Amino acid sequence: MSIAIDLTNVSKAFGETRAVNDLNLQIPEGSMCGFLGPNGAGKSTTIRMIMSIIHADQGDIQVFGATALASKDRIGYLPEERGVYRKMKVLQFVEYIANLKGMHGASLRKTIRTWLERIELPEVENKKCEELSKGMQQKVQFLAAIIHDPELIILDEPFSGLDPMNAQVIGSIIHDLHAEGKTILFSTHVLHQAEQICDRIIMIDQGYKVLDGSLASIQAQFDPKVLTIEPVDSSANFTSLPGVESVSAGKTNTSFNLRITDNADPTAVLQEIVAKVPVLSARVAKPSLDEIFIEQVVRSRGTEAADAVRTELHHA
Amino acid sequence: MQYERNYTMRKALTVAWREFKHTAMTKAFLFGAIVMPLLMMGLFIVVVPLLTESNNTPLVGTVVVLAEDDVLEEITIQIERGNTTLTEVLEKLPDAITNDPIASALLATAPKSDITIIEGNPSELDSIKAQVRDGIYKGVIVVPDSTVTQNGNEDKIEIFIPSSFSPNHTDILTSATSRAVVDARLKRLSHNPAAIRDLIRRPRATATRLSNDGAEIQDNEIARRIIPMAFMMLLWIATFTSGQYLLTTTIEEKSNKVMEVLLSAVSPMQLLGGKILGQAGVSAVILLMYGSAVMAGLLAFALGDLVPVLHLVLFAIYFVIAYFMIATIMAAVGSAVNELRDAQSLMGPIMLVMVIPMIIWPVLSEHPNGMLATITSFTPPLLPFVMILRVTASTEPIAIWQIVLSIGVGIVSVVAMIWMCARIFRIGVLMQGKPPSILQLAKWIRQG
Structure with a gap:
């Protein structure tokens, strides 16, 4: 499979701060790739380098086998710091960005109108951008990023600030674009969003790549430390059982997630529970990306740093 | 649809056109940079003269003069000459302005007064003042003869006018009276006032620069x-x-x-x-x-x-x-x-x-x-x-x-x-x- 984005030993520093360290990345064409990490991990800097908005201090960046600059018009980019010309009409704004991306012609306005309907904003083409709500503006910004039918779409925190309804509309379009064969690089610090839609995960922390692979392969790399139990009696007490470190509510009202101690064997603990407490179901849970990431931080930076990251993720 | 790539200049021109369009083709620009200056010019060219003209409604009516006969005659002459202050100003303006057709046309709009001068009896001054108040007369001018004879005991010239009298009309009466008194003085000494005015009018001097190449350029x-x-x-x-x-x-x-x-x-x-x-x-x-x-x-x-x-x-x-x-x-x-x-x-x-x-x-x-x-x-x-x-x-x-x-x-x-x-x-x-x-x-x- 061809490589859409190829980063080799890329580094970038701002003064004393090293934002990206010796980063190597290969993103295949047609993949839906989650680019994850907490705030300040180096995601936006990496993306800006891919877009040739800023230049790497070291290393090589190639997009579709050419320099990033030469491939600019083949990329659709929704930056994290995004905005619109407040006084411009919606149609004019999208048309202007499309023109800058090399798109001209009589059918451009028709294409924009079709897309406005698809993002559920059919009546706004002659409204000034400042007249739109923040969520509507974000959808217009998303449209400006993809209007020129790019082969590679880079979305930096595309759902931030969107209500669930609008997030679903945008999510559905991203899904469709992927189905059409577009390569999508999707950056977020809300890890469970990526877990739901990405088939490939790249995780960075403090400018270093800490994880890279398919979601299944990454989950397989980490020892399961959580058991999901649905007891017959919901008042059952699990905390006193050997090997159980903590208990939290599960995804359903009647289930519980049991975190086991680091040295415990999940299968042995599971057998112990089933033997002592009547259960409707009991299984070893797949670790979530949040848990995997925290685990990774514990390995690389210790538990104190992991606690700080856990707090940040829970607030996201 | 045409899909174009790497047209560097075209992209810069696209940015340039947006920049121009959203700056120069806006209501704010049209108003601030075009309409406002035009309005201000319009104000100077049209509105100011109009306002001036509306102020210059002609003075029509009768003015009583309490003075010697020769002074009365001189006041009548001066009043007939029109707005004397404006005449004096016009005489001092550069040729460039007075020769210009637009400026001349504007200056020519100065209204002509239609004032009848009649002689009054000094003993009836109080009664005449009352008639000025009632609007029967436009004013009464009192010129003591001492102001003409200059005997060292000069009295004041007094002009009584209604309370609503406009400053322009006041100026017509005061200017005409002052010039009339001066002319009367000169005539009593057997001089010709017009000839003397011509004598004391300052001639206009123009400087001409002599350049090194032999040309003469008027400064x-x-x-x-x-x-x-x-x-x-x-x-x-x-x-x-x-x-x-x-x-x-x-x-x-x-x-x-x-x-x-x-x-x-x-x-x-x-x-x-x-x-x-x-x-x-x-x-x-x-x-x-x-x-x-x-x-x-x-x-x-x-x-x-x-x-x-x-x-x-x-x-x-x-x-x-x-x-x-x-x-x-x-x-x-x-x-x-x-x-x-x-x-x-x-x-x-x-x-x-x-x-x-x-x-x-x-x-x-x-x-x-x-x-x-x-x-x-x-x-x-x-x-x-x-x-x-x-x-x-x-x-x-x-x-x-x-x-x-x-x-x-x-x-x-x-x-x-x-x-x-x-x-x-x-x-x-x-x-x-x-x-x-x-x-x-x-x-x-x-x-x-």
Whole structure:
């Protein structure tokens, strides 16, 4: 499979701060790739380098086998710091960005109108951008990023600030674009969003790549430390059982997630529970990306740093 | 649909067109830069004369005079001559204005009074005053004979008028009476007042400069003072107005967070080039508008020959140099800050330098070939403003080598300033947070 984005030993520093360290990345064409990490991990800097908005201090960046600059018009980019010309009409704004991306012609306005309907904003083409709500503006910004039918779409925190309804509309379009064969690089610090839609995960922390692979392969790399139990009696007490470190509510009202101690064997603990407490179901849970990431931080930076990251993720 | 790639110039032109369209083709621009000046001109040309005319409703009615017969006769003569103050002013105006058809037409609208002068009895003064109050008479003029005889015991001339009498009408009566008394004095001494007035009227002296090439050039005060200032102001208005637009649109793109969207499609240099090019169009529109208004004014007063074609050509060259100097400064400042108020701290020292031509204008105008004028006309960024002032103010042609050198220095400076601005712009457009100091900008130039 061809490589859409190829980063080799890329580094970038701002003064004393090293934002990206010796980063190597290969993103295949047609993949839906989650680019994850907490705030300040180096995601936006990496993306800006891919877009040739800023230049790497070291290393090589190639997009579709050419320099990033030469491939600019083949990329659709929704930056994290995004905005619109407040006084411009919606149609004019999208048309202007499309023109800058090399798109001209009589059918451009028709294409924009079709897309406005698809993002559920059919009546706004002659409204000034400042007249739109923040969520509507974000959808217009998303449209400006993809209007020129790019082969590679880079979305930096595309759902931030969107209500669930609008997030679903945008999510559905991203899904469709992927189905059409577009390569999508999707950056977020809300890890469970990526877990739901990405088939490939790249995780960075403090400018270093800490994880890279398919979601299944990454989950397989980490020892399961959580058991999901649905007891017959919901008042059952699990905390006193050997090997159980903590208990939290599960995804359903009647289930519980049991975190086991680091040295415990999940299968042995599971057998112990089933033997002592009547259960409707009991299984070893797949670790979530949040848990995997925290685990990774514990390995690389210790538990104190992991606690700080856990707090940040829970607030996201 | 046509899918085009890597059309660098086309992208810059797309940016330029948006910049021009959203600056010059807006209601705010039309109102601020076109309608307002036109309205102000209209105010001067139409409204002021109209207002003046409405004030000058003719004085119609009867005025009683209590004076000797000869004084009464002189007052009657003076009143018939019309508004004497206006007549005196007109006599002092330059030929350029009184000969102009528009000005003459405006001045000719001064209304004619229709006043009947009758003689009154001094013993009935109180009764006449009562009739003035009642509106039967327009006024009563009391001229004691001592004011004519000048016997050292001069009494006051008194004019009694109704409370609602307009200042213009009062002026007609006071001026006519004063002149009448003077004429009566002269006649009593057997002099001819008209002949004496002609004798004491100051003749107009004109200076003619003898140039080294043997030509004789008549000195023209308007050309020497006003036209150079107009040229410099025109350059200022055209370049600084569009420079200000460039500053605000760049800051707007940063504060609206649209900058990164743009940079995903164009390079910083395409964006900078497009923006400067677009605002150059705006500047040219302002220049053409104000410039043509000034030229139309000069042609209307038959003063077109005061601006030779060479001056217009040099003006165009210095305009291009001035625009690029101002535009690069404004774009650099705009890219470095996030809000307009942050720009003020950077613009302060820059404006301090840029107002120097305005401050030293009187000196430059008086000594266009002096040391100060010569040095500043080779000093960027003052160079275009000072040189155009020198070219138009100097009675001796500026040496060709000085003009060529200043244009050369100007072009080199523009190239250097574009280079520095590009380095600041490239870093500045993505910079958020605290605005940089002048020293930090210098650091960006080294780093960029």
